[in-house]
Amino acid sequence: MKHPQTPKTRRAPSQSRRMNPVALASSVALLTGAAAVQAQQDAASQSLEKVVVTGIRKSLDSAVSLKRENRGLVDGIVAEDIGKFPDTNLAESMQRIAGVSIDRNASGEGSRVTVRGVGPDFNMVLLNGRQMPTSAINQLNGGASGSRAFDFANLSSDSISALEVYKTARAESPTGGIGATINIKTARPLDLRERVASIGVKANYDASVSRLPEELKGSKVTPEISGIYSDTFADRTVGIAISGSYSKRSSGSNNAYTQNGWNASAAGTGPLTTVAPASNIKNAPTSGIYAYTNDMRYSLTGLERxxxxxxxxxxFAPSKDLKFTLDHTMAVNKVKALNSENSAWFGGSFSGALGNSPATTFTAGPIATPITQTAxxxxxxxxxMNQGQFAQKTKLNSTGLNANWKVSDALSLELDAHSSKSKTSPDSPYGTYAILDLALFNQGNxxxxxxxxxxxxxxxxxxxxPNKTTVTGSQFNSNLADQTVDQFQTRATYKLGADDKLLAGLGFTKLKNRAASANNFHGDWGGIGPQGSFKNVPVSTSSLGGYFNRIPGHDDPRLYANFYVPNFEALRAQAVLNAQKYGTSSTGNVPLSAAAAEAYFSALPDYSTGNDWRTTEKSTSAFGQWDHAFDTAIPMNVSVGLRYESTKVDSASQVTSYSGTVWNAENEVQLTGGTSTFGSKSGKYTYWLPSIDWDADLADNVKVRASYGVNIGRPGWDQMLGGVSLSPNARYNIGGTGSTGDPALKPLxxxxxxxxxxxxxxxxxxxxxxxxxxKISDFVSTTVVNTTxxxxxxxxxxxxxxxxxxSGLTPDKAKAIRNxxxxxxxxxxxxxxxxxxxxSxxxxxxxxxxxGAQPMVFQITSYANGAGDNIKGLEFNFQHMFGNSGFGVSGNYTAVKSGLKxxxxxxxxxxxxxxISDSANLVGFFENETWSIRGAYNWRGEFLAARTDGAGNNPVYTEPYGQLDASIGYKIGKNLTLQADLLNLNDGYIRQHGRTKExxxxxxxxxxxxxxxxxxxF
Incomplete structure (x- = not known):
């Protein structure tokens, strides 16, 4: 279905904050460039109108027309040619648009977009005007995600003709995009004026592979191939277009992180009160709050996509007034990874100086943070020394039928129906994510x-x-994310006259979402067999600092020198043998049968014992809109509309109930006796959403706009779940965690x-x-409550x-207390x-x-509608062509502020x-009949990435990040083009922190x- 905001021909004669360096450079380039060419504009314009514009210039001209001719605020990117989108990734293309910034996945590739500070979950993504399903699973940990965000990494850019970003709310626009509605347009043969046939091949070299141990490396060079064929027949009454692409990419992802977040406590409470003597702590906090981390981890991952x-x-167009379009889109995206992680556990240990070990030292308040923490x-x-395997497959299939009928000169009708399904499932016999923990039992201070x-x-x-090692834990996770969208939309356009038009539409959408997980977890903290029984498992040793050579601190002489990589297959095989010979510590060290040992270290056969979340949304919508053009001295346009939206939510959740607990290792407590239960909840909401757009041509080349509209953004799937889901893993002296949701939540x-x-x-x-x-109300806030x-x-x-x-022991001496x-x-x-x-x-x-055991305290994460606040910002855009020289420059800067901090x-x-973040782009290019050269720098300021970090109500901030990309094209003859794309030339890294930089x-x-x-x- 065509996106409802189609351009309307205008009745005009013709068509105090400190700026970061990128924004400043953009401003200077605009001012100097405009001044230098102002005297040449009339002659240059007359000359340019006689030139057939192609390539980059054609793409930018089309984007300018999209922006200038639409009602409301619309920005976009148009392909230079079919099969030649400006970037290899759709998300990375969109970050060139003012107000759009991207989130990157583990391989550094753009995957999700934020528009004007509104996160990926609240941007509506359409494919040819249709709502697309998304099945999200967290990459590298395999956990089912409650996100509504569309993952653009699943789609190749080769068959995309345009991206349209609609920033203002309109009655005719689907709801859900309070940041923006993003429409992805693909090639339509009857819209093209010529036959298109092309094929492209690329070799992809990823330097990140060289920063991995040999055991994790994939191929340094991988292939990409794409092709498209589009043509019309029978006097342009029949059109056929077929496109396809295949790409394979190997990459590396090296991460130094904390898995369990930063525990925050008020001064005078928490584990600091158990340190004896208190003088062991330097600069101990006496007011405000303080935080500490449980662990420090170094993780190396070889990815293959x-x-x-x-x-x-x-x-089929039997007449000029009637056209039918049948299309099918498919996408298969497989991601595999080999992961090796080395980690040290600290917990609530705040030890003083002992021998050569320094004392734990805190920064000054009001948020005291250890810059040195000694255990x-x-x-x-x-x-x-964890070794893991990750494997998942995402399949998207969308089939749609569209009929467009011009009944008369005044009346046009359009009907559109589609059924689309996205499913992400395990792609390995070991499930989505399998991990074995080989522990080395000779760690000192x-x-x-x-x-x-x-x-x-x-x-x-x-x-x-090797004589001090044994496997102390394993997990084999299987996760399923499955979403289906069935949608029917119809709209009518009636021209009352040359200056007036009425639009009306009706839509029905049924969205079914399922997220299921099966976790075969065993906390064998006492070991699977005696220490030394895994000594024959190959374990390589290499330099830890060398894997982080772009991050300051990698050459610090204090850094532990070694990184250890066990072989996963050999480790699992030995664990199976040990389970048969010695049993496991979590099963009382009773030897297992061969079949039981295999099952112990394998994925579960189904999802009957894990979490199974099923939600159905049924929405009915209707809209009416009046468009009017004022034929006055100052030409103006106005659009006034009202949209009705009613949604019913049914949520059924299978969760696991537990009957007992066991403290089976130094710091770990496990929940036992799990049984599955099922429950359901429902919710419903109805909204009337008004909108108005106005624009005026103050002169032939000056346009002003004003828009007001109301939109909604729906809660995440994980926020609408019934039942309480408890994590089977709890902590000594801390407690357990869990989550619950509510399908009666209101949208934002x-x-x-x-x-x-x-x-x-x-x-x-x-x-x-x-x-x-x-102005956002009914914001969904995260609440962590303590319960038993x-x-x-x-x-x-x-x-x-x-x-x-x-007897004199302190709570931080868990092993001694157990003994x-x-x-x-x-x-x-x-x-x-x-x-x-x-x-010992x-x-x-x-x-x-x-x-005398006391009830365990669980920190339960839940969700509730809370008070709202506002987002406000400024956008600055420019684009300048230096006459007929072939040179051009464009840039933008967006500044965003919000009370929702x-x-x-x-x-x-x-x-x-x-x-929420500021963002900026600067793009320079040169193009002639032979060369096409483009350089682009994208910058995004610091932003809040999450409100929880694994340890409670603690923030995660992503620090400022910039990336420099370039592309070079060389045309040989009329048909052959050589192309080079150079990404992340500045070799940047992404850093995240909590309440403080430390x-x-x-x-x-x-x-x-x-x-x-x-x-x-061709």
Missing amino acids: ERLNGQAVLQ IWDGTHDYG TTGYYDQKLPIMSSPGMTYD KSKNLDLSAEYYYAKSSYVAVGAFYK VAGLNQPASGTYWQAALA YIFNNYNGQTGVKITDASDP FIKGDITGAVA FINTSLGTQSGLVG QLVSALQTGRRYLIGARYR
Whole structure:
């Protein structure tokens, strides 16, 4: 279906903040460029109108026309030619548009977009005017995602003819895009004036592969191939278009991060109160809040993406007034990864100086953060060496039928129906994500330093000793995300006269979403077999710092020198044998049968025992709109409309209930006795959404606009779930976690006001400035509440635990406390030793049935509609062509502010809006009959990426990031073009932090990427 905001011919005669360096450069380029050519404009314009414009210039001219001729604020990108979109990735193309910024996936590739500070979940993505399904699973951890965001990495850019970004709300626009409605347009044969046939090939070289251990590396050079054929027959009454593309990419992703976030507490509470003596802590916080991290991890990942796209279009126009279009779009995107992670656990350990280990040292408040955090271990602590495999496949299929009938000169009708399905599922016998933890039990005192961009882990004296290793945990996760959209839309346009037009439409949408997971998790913290039983498993050793050579701190002499990579297949094979010979610590060390051991280290056969979330949305919509053109001295246009939207939500959720707990390792507590239950909830909401757009031509080349509209953005799927989902993994002396949702949540409601002025001072050249204001209400906030669950007690509490403390032990000495309880209370209710061969590290279980055990406290994440706030900002755009020289420059800068901020000094529930950031672009190019050269720099300021970090109500901020890309094309004859695309030339890295800069959450390094290829047009 055509996007409802089709251009309307105008009745005009003719068509105090500090700026960052990119924005400043853009302004200077505009001012100097415009002044230098002002005297030549009349002659240049007359000359240009006689030239057949192609390539980059054609693309930019089409984008200017899209912006200038539409009602409301519309920006876009138009392909230079069919099969030649400006960027290799649709998301990376859209970041060139003012107000649009992107989120990058683990391989550094653009995947989701944020528009004017509104995050990816609240932008409506259409394919040829149709709502597309999305099936999101978190890359590299396999967890089902509640996101509504469309992943543009699933679509190749080869068959895309245009991207249209509609920034203002209109009655005829589908709801859901309070940031923007983004319409992806593909080639239509009857819209083309000639036969199109071309084929392209590329070789993709990704330098990030060279920053991986040999065991994780994929191919440095991978292929891409694409082709399109479009033609018309029978006197242009029949049109056929077929396009397809195949690409394979190997890449590397190196991440230094904390998995469990930064625990935040008020001064005078939490684990600091248990440190003895208190003088062990330097600069200990006495007011405000403080935070500490549980872990420090270094993760290296070799990724392989394989993508197949195809589209077939059949059009039939029996007359000039009637046209039928049948099309099918398919996309298959496979992602595989090999991951190796080395990690050190700190927990709530704040130890003082001992030997060569420095004391834990905090920064000054009001948010005290350890820049040095030391844990004192006795030389038998476990250092994690996780090895994982990730594999998933996403399949998108969309079939649609469109009929467009011009009944008379006054009346036109359009009907459109489509059924589209997106499904992401495991693509490996081991499920979506499989991991084995090989622990090295000779870690001594360990210090984490947070005074560099890279977190620095120091563990003097620790070396790899195969006789001190055993597998201490495993998980084989299978995750399914499945979404179907069935949609019918009809619209009518009636021309009342030359200056008046009425539009009306009706739509029905049924969206079914399912997210299921099956987690075969075993916390064998006591080991699978004795230490040394995995000594024959190959484990390579390499330099840790070398994998992060773009991040300051990689050459710090304090950094632990080694990185260890076990072989996954050999590790699993030995774990299966050990389970048959020794049993496992979580099953009482009773030997398993061969079949049981295989199943123990395999994915579960179905989703009957895990979480299964099923939600159905049924929406009915109707709209009416009046368009009027004023034939006055100052030509003006106005559009006034009203949209009705009614949605019913049914949510059924299968969750796991537990009956017990067991403290089965130093820091880990597991929930036991899981059984599946099912429940359902419903919700409904109805909205009337008005809109008005006005524009005026103050002169032939000056246009002003004003728009007001109301739109809604629907809650995420995970926010609408019934039932309480508990994590099976809890923590000693901390507690458990879980989540719940509510299908009766209201959508976010946004009242939007836009003002803009545009000056088209020469052909293909313009400058524009705009201001926008969004007042958002019913914002969905995240709440973490502490609660207890009947029957689930904290094993690290009660009479025996208190006796251990009374003996002089402190709560941060978990292993010593376990040894005390085993030595003094073995055989009592809830206490059982399974292995006492090492008196300093007794293995066994302590359950929640111990005497005096207190109820376990669970931090349950839930969602509620809260008070709203506003988003406001300014957009600045320019584009300038330097006469007939072939040179041009364009740029934009967007500044965004919002009251929906995360308050770093508050420990309570937060409603910060994810994605708010300034952004800027600067593009320069040159083009003649032979060469086509483009350079682009994109910059995005710091933004809130998440409101939770794994440890509660704690923010995650992504720090400013800039990327330089370039492309070079060389045309040989009329049909052959050689092309080179050079991405991330500045070799940037992405860093995230918590409440302070020192609270590192993630430092991600990828690498440069080069694509060399050719396209031949027949």
